[in-house]
Amino acid sequence: MATRRQFIRISAMGAGAVAAGLGGYKLFASGVNGGENAAKAVMASRTPTYCEICFWKCAGWVHTDETGRIKKITGNDEDQHSSGRLCPRGTGGVGMYYDEARLTRPLIRTEERGAQSFREATWEEALDYIAEKTKAVAEKYGAGSLALFNHGSGGKYFTDLFKALGSDSIAAPSFAQCRGPRDTAFIATFGEQPGSPENTDIRDTRCLVLIGSHIGENMHNGQVQEMSDAIDNGATIITVDPRFSTAAGKSKYWLPVKPATDIALLLAWIHEIVYNNYYDRQYVEKYCYGLEELKSHVAGFTPEWAYGITTINPNLIRETAREMANASPSVIIHPGRHVTWYGDDTQRLRAVAILNALLGSWGRRGGFFSLEGKDLPSYPHPEFPKVTKSWRDWNPGKYNLADSPVSNVLVDASIPEPGRDAMIKAWFVYGTNLPLTIPDTEHTIKAIQNLDFIVAIDTMPMEITGWADVVLPECTYLERYDVLRASPHRKPAIALRMPAREPLGESKPAYWMARELALRLGKQDYFHFEKLEEMLDWQLLKVGSSLEEMKKIGVKTWERETGSPYFADGEDIEFNTNTGKIELYSTSLENEGFDPMPSYTPHPEPPEGYYRLIYGRAPMHTFSRTSNNANLFDLMDENTLWVNPRVAKEWGLSNGQPVYLKNQDDILSDFPIKVRVTERIRWDSVYMVHGFGHRDKKLTRAYGRGASDTQMITNVIVDPVMGGTGMRGNFVTFITDIKDKEAAS
Amino acid sequence: MRYAMAVDTKKCVGCSDCVVACQTENDVPIGFCRDWIVETNDGTYPQLVTEIRSERCNHCENAPCVRCCPTGASHITDGGIVLVNKRKCIGCGACIASCPYDARYPHPDGFVDKCTFCEHRLKEGMKPACVSVCPTRCLYFGDLDDVNSDVSRVLARRKHKSLIPEAGTNPQLYFLI
Amino acid sequence: MNEELIVSGRNNLLVDPQLHIWHWPIPLYLFLGGLAAGILFFASLFYILGKEKEYATAVRIAPFVAPFALVIGLAALFIDLRHKAFFWQLYTTIRFESPMSWGAWTLLVITTASFIWSALHIKDILPAFNWKYKFLKEIELFFNKHKLGLAWVILIFAIITGIYTGILLSAFNARPLWNTSVLGPLFLASGISAGAATIILMSRDVRERTLFAKLDLMVLGIEMFLIVHMFMGFLAGTQVQIEAAQLFLGGEYTMVFWIFVVFIGIFLPALLDILELRGYHIPALVPGVLVLLGGIIFRFVFVFAGQVSRWLY
């Protein structure tokens, strides 16, 4: 029969669908979706929250019925992050609460690390044990030997605990595995980073240029919404992506760039803009530093030159440069977010920043607006002790431009080297699944094996909890108070998260855990309030609201105090850079011994029979954290490997066929991944969504579904400027049957 | 009154928010759905065209599912909404077999279920759940008899199509192209 | 390359990757309904024609199969209902647009009539049988008096039932393979031939068997003609109909259809009937069983293949 039939078979592939159906039936009976099918538009009650499924932090409402059951989560209309609409993951957040695999009791390891053997413990016992171990490490090696990895709201309280103990080894993967190069490049250029949510004024732009950023699959809510507004407004979208991304499908121009060559394209654009006088002369003269140097630097980087590298037609490069110039200053060369690709990422993002500067989009309507947030006072507490041993001491003199600690440095510093002992001896891991998050899983595990002690604070049994000595179960964001969200935006605003239900089982919020540990470690002065809500009330009263008010409205927005979010004509502005100007020529990079202006360097290409592994997001999942969520699993139960039909033909691969992967370092994937034959991917690359291939059997649904990209990423190209882990220099080949897999391993 | 929905395929990103929102709003059991996402790709790299559609029951004006229902459980109500009365439904499956769009599913409790255009929300003056949640605002809903409704306005302005018009069902779900 | 896939949702095994809403009970029900219709058709017809004596098996004995077939068929239908407790809703309304609805009513009538017909002849197979209650005897008396009227009712409803088993499917515009007007007559013919086969199997009378072999041969011929007609119709139709026909012309149902339904179920028994009529000795069992086998496989193949066929968009 025709195509639809065949393809449906792939997406609804047998076993997966059966499991979903049956599992769902059970869940249905147990209450994810109440038995009586009497849908009610208005629920018994609603409580405010902001979403924790990704870091866009949309504010919304949790709706519960008469029995207190969580029925649905919807957006808060007053909220600038969500405009009243959550993304699929936020809407499917109910599945986080109802996940039957959740952690509900503290666990203590009974055998060596790696063996999945835990016993349940009381909180008293678990906390006493952690306190004792922490004290022992701090006393023996100093507080600097304690490292905290954290990602997520509650990480704030463990951060406070760590600072109180005197450690600055506090890293989030959102820097060195994510937006670090971009922040570093934008700080070097504009003295400021784009922030989170980014200060991109997409809704009013006339031209949006996406370098890899796959908005629409990358479901950062506000951006998706504003991109749609931009489409409605007839804005030109230019997408640069080796893959035909969803955004590419919505674009006027899709530039199918050869992977790892973006800098050449960016330089050619800069060349076009500078040499055709397309740039915003007034703006550049007034605000920018280093135009002449830049001009001579890019002299040779013509579209023809770039064509040879990027395979993008020179006329197309010219035409798109003109499109950007026509829209200037309402043009956004999007800074992207996950930008740790090829190790020269800070330089690539510098090129992006320079383009924006030349087109005068920073600080302009339809370009980048200036963020304003509400400053929340913190409750008075004693000074934090001085840090005697810093994370920077492991690599003296390196990564000085990194304005946040580098997570992979903490991993490296946990492994003894010839001639020196490891610096880090114990890890606290809050809300980050390191074996799937930091590339080169084996390396991460080796670091863990060298530790004296490791604690994981998580909501789910994930790979990281499997390696921990003690596992502390946190309740989900639906069951707790948390830090007030005060992220800057067009207008300053605050959002409250409060519990919609009692925590499940014995799970507890992070604040409570951190405070209990602080009490045991003599740091109670940093945790003045017994209950977090008392502290929140105190803070809210200081900014003219109250807990009571916030419970009713969820989000409070203020008018700006700093005036227009855009630069006024001819306004004098002092940028936070060495020269006080927007630096086309970066003095801070130069001071650190790096190229002050970006250059293209070639990257290795896949050997014969291998394909570059690129990865990204699926709109219905967040990394590895949602893969066991019943509602979201229902939307997508595994990742697939996108393979170009030419490659599929060469290898005799068919749609839906499971294959194992082997990378250039002979690492084999734990699990097979099903092939999706599609024209949407180039013939020199394969693509998969990050976050699948879970190894923890306790993940009832997600275990063994799809493959893990992280496992295949063993060639990590570290960005010399800020320490980020470039992850796209890995090449994989197909192992088409299990016998071959066994032979290969 | 004549309810209809329009889906802007130029804006839909296939995120499936409409699917999960429908599921939580309407207690659709895990493993089933009232709406779903279809993606089509044509061409050869790098000359490609894609279309993404959020699909659901078309609330056909000439609804075969209603015609074939032996008990009258499937019926057309105010505004042309095609509904199933689960207390009349015997679960014979005739309506499922009769729908050219495969828009119905057998609910595990025995009756047959499908998109209701969130009739319960319309009564409260709200938009359907999928329309209210869609981050790209690519779903338009309203009354075709009212020229000022969202859906009438967008249909007047934009080129559109419906699915399998040759099946003669006269669908009330439109796709902006 | 064209690619069309369902990104999310629709992971519902009863609908995707292909419709699978009707399982074995429905084709069984359709077959048994058709069989009963065929038997009752002959019984009432020959009674009306005044041939009760000559064709006693057809008129008096074979009809005992009908109530059993119908009850088992209805039980099968019931098994396939998913909301069983609401079964009675079928009989709160009659909806002429819905074959399922008028079919349900038709079956109610024909099943009742088949019971009565059998009751009238119960002494033929259980000579010692006696009605226990007086009112039952009176009822028997009543129907014996109006037997001709009853025969007419049965004749008409038998034809309706036979056609209904086809129309139930052909009314589905959404399934191109089913959506052909040939299906009603075809299923009727198939039911009649199954009825004839049953009579041949049960009859001890050579004359009766010969007549039914002739009739069977005729009906099988009609069936063959209708099948060819159906395929010509499909192939002259739209893309979706052509694709539907492809299921039997090279597609996944080709083998079972042509071997089991056409060759074993129609062609071979027809050949054996011809040989028998030409005077060769063919064990009566063989063509009869083949026809019944072919008939039942025919229903299964059609119900299942029809669920594979669909519109494309």
Ligand SMILES: Nc1nc2c(c(=O)[nH]1)N[C@H]1C(S)=C(S)[C@@H](COP(=O)(O)OP(=O)(O)OC[C@H]3O[C@@H](n4cnc5c(=O)[nH]c(N)nc54)[C@H](O)[C@@H]3O)O[C@H]1N2
């Ligand atoms: N649904 C969902 N949304 C999310 C997240 C999630 O987990 N789920 N996570 C959020 C987070 S924390 C982040 S950091 C962002 C990340 O989202 P983005 O910042 O958009 O991440 P990218 O790495 O740019 O996106 C991957 C894209 O890069 C393309 N690509 C691969 N190699 C190259 C190359 O060499 N050149 C170019 N130009 N493109 C290339 C891929 O084909 C793919 O389309 O997403 C956020 N949004």
Ligand SMILES: Nc1nc2c(c(=O)[nH]1)N[C@H]1C(S)=C(S)[C@@H](COP(=O)(O)OP(=O)(O)OC[C@H]3O[C@@H](n4cnc5c(=O)[nH]c(N)nc54)[C@H](O)[C@@H]3O)O[C@H]1N2
């Ligand atoms: N190979 C590869 N690696 C990547 C990326 C990639 O695309 N490919 N993306 C990178 C990027 S951009 C980022 S931002 C990082 C993200 O990295 P992570 O934030 O580590 O991402 P997750 O895999 O979702 O792991 C989150 C963990 O937090 C737990 N968790 C969820 N909610 C809570 C909570 O409320 N409390 C607690 N205590 N725990 C919770 C989850 O169960 C899970 O174990 O990954 C980076 N690493």
Ligand code: SF4
């Ligand atoms: S973008 Fe989606 S997942 Fe992220 S915070 Fe908002 S609703 Fe939650």
Ligand code: SF4
């Ligand atoms: S929510 Fe909107 S954008 Fe997302 S798939 Fe549904 S219709 Fe498309």
Ligand code: SF4
């Ligand atoms: S789409 Fe299907 S279920 Fe909906 S009205 Fe039309 S035929 Fe009936």
Ligand code: SF4
């Ligand atoms: S399954 Fe229910 S709604 Fe559908 S035709 Fe049968 S009785 Fe009517």
Ligand code: SF4
């Ligand atoms: S209108 Fe309501 S019932 Fe229909 S698909 Fe949308 S959310 Fe579901």
Ligand SMILES: [Mo]
């Ligand atoms: Mo990230």
